[in-house]
Amino acid sequence: MNELKAFREARGLSQTQLAVRAGLSNSTVSEFERGERKPWPRARHALAEALGVRENVLFPGMADEDNAKQQTIAKEEAPTLQLALAVGAHKEKFLCLNLIIAYVAVFPSERRRANSGKRH
DSSP: OHHHHHHHHHTTOOHHHHHHHHTOOHHHHHHHHHTSSOOOHHHHHHHHHHHTSOHHHHSTTHHHHHHHHHHHHHHHHHHHHHHHHHHOTTHHHHHHHHHHHHHHHHOHHHHHHHHHTOOO
């Protein structure tokens, strides 16, 4: 991500300093800058705040990509959600389950982060 590196360097920050300010690892910031990984929504927000710039300036078009993914999932899940509403007594549980499935599909990196903190 050239914008990320440009803003970081313009503020005189090292990757490590930016990572600390954003609450991310140095390797994660490096991967974002090299374009090896796309930052998830929380990471984009944290990086934008750490650099003092608006998220849509730092990551142009990424919010649009997230919205497109969510709309696609919503269209694909519409028949399932309609069936859930018809089921009646279990509709809330079914709806919650489908929302969780949709969230995991859109933000798989968040699932990995959530699972990394669990104790087994």
